[in-house]
Amino acid sequence: MKVTELEHPSHPNHILMLKSSDTPYKCDGCKELGFGPCFECEDCNFHLHEECALASKSSYHPLFRRCELIFHEETYGGRYCDACGKDVLGFVYQCTHDNAHDLHPCCLKLQPKIINDGFVLHLSDKVPSKCLKCNSREISRGITGWSYVSSCGEFCYHVACVKDLVLENWRNGYFNGDNNNGSAQTSNLALMRIASPSNEVARRKGRLGSKDIKFWRIAKMVLKLIISAIFGDPTGGIAIIVESLVSQY
Numbered sequence: 001m002k003v004t005e006l007e008h009p010s011h012p013n014h015i016l017m018l019k020s021s022d023t024p025y026k027c028d029g030c031k032e033l034g035f036g037p038c039f040e041c042e043d044c045n046f047h048l049h050e051e052c053a054l055a056s057k058s059s060y061h062p063l064f065r066r067c068e069l070i071f072h073e074e075t076y077g078g079r080y081c082d083a084c085g086k087d088v089l090g091f092v093y094q095c096t097h098d099n100a101h102d103l104h105p106c107c108l109k110l111q112p113k114i115i116n117d118g119f120v121l122h123l124s125d126k127v128p129s130k131c132l133k134c135n136s137r138e139i140s141r142g143i144t145g146w147s148y149v150s151s152c153g154e155f156c157y158h159v160a161c162v163k164d165l166v167l168e169n170w171r172n173g174y175f176n177g178d179n180n181n182g183s184a185q186t187s188n189l190a191l192m193r194i195a196s197p198s199n200e201v202a203r204r205k206g207r208l209g210s211k212d213i214k215f216w217r218i219a220k221m222v223l224k225l226i227i228s229a230i231f232g233d234p235t236g237g238i239a240i241i242v243e244s245l246v247s248q249y
C-alpha cells in the first residue's frame with residue numbers, strides 16, 4: 001500500500017502528507033530541489049522528497065556495485081555527491097569504504113537506463129563525449145560526475161548540468177509564475193546556453209544545416225528525458241515550463 005502520510009523524525013511535531021506540489025520545492029531533508037509528489041507539512045512549509053522521507057537504511061546503486069550505501073540524516077562537512085557533484089547539505093547515502101562515495105537520495109534513484117521510443121540513454125560515470133551543455137568532460141574540481149549518454153555516444157549531458165539548468169530557472173523565478181519580462185529573458189539566456197545549437201556550430205557554418213537541426217532536435221528530447229529522470233515526471237504547470245525550457249531557443 002502506498003504511504004500517504006507519515007511521521008518523520010526530522011519534523012517530529014506534525015504528520016507529513018503526501019502531496020503533489022504544483023511548484024518546485026526545496027527538500028528540507030537533502031536541501032535539493034524537487035518537483036511533483038512530496039511529503040509536506042503545509043503549516044510549516046516543510047517538504048521532503050519521497051526518496052528522502054522513505055529512505056532505506058541501506059541501499060545499492062549499479063554504478064557502485066561494491067559499495068553498501070548507508071543512509072545518514074547528516075554527515076560531516078565538505079562532502080559532495082558523486083553523481084551530481086553538488087555539496088551534500090543534508091540527507092545522504094554514503095558507503096563504508098575509506099574515501100567514501102556519497103549520493104543524494106534523489107541521485108541514488110537515478111535509473112541506469114532510460115528507454116524512450118527505442119532511443120536509449122545510459123547512466124555512466126565515464127564520459128565518452130563532451131557534455132552538450134558545458135562542452136567539457138568534467139563538471140568541476142576534477143570531478144567527472146555522472147552523465148546520461150546515448151547508445152551512439154553522440155548525446156551526453158551531465159546530471160549536474162541538467163540540474164543547474166533547472167535550478168537557474170527556478171532561482172530566476174521562472175517556475176513560480178513570475179515568468180514575464182525580466183525573468184523570461186534571463187531564462188531565455190539560460191536556454192541559449194544549453195539548447196542553442198552551440199554558437200560554435202552556427203559560427204562555423206554561418207547558419208544551421210538540416211543535419212544540425214536534427215541533431216539539436218534529438219538533443220532537446222534527450223534533455224527532457226534527463227530532466228524527468230532527475231526530478232520525476234513533471235506535471236501540470238511545471239510540465240509546460242519544462243517543455244518551453246527545452247523547446248524554445
Ligand SMILES: [Zn+2]
Nearest residue numbers: 027030049052
Ligand atoms: Zn530530499
Ligand SMILES: [Zn+2]
Nearest residue numbers: 014041043044
Ligand atoms: Zn509542521
Ligand SMILES: [Zn+2]
Nearest residue numbers: 067095097101
Ligand atoms: Zn564504497
Ligand SMILES: [Zn+2]
Nearest residue numbers: 081084104107
Ligand atoms: Zn546528487
Ligand SMILES: [Zn+2]
Nearest residue numbers: 131134158161
Ligand atoms: Zn556538463
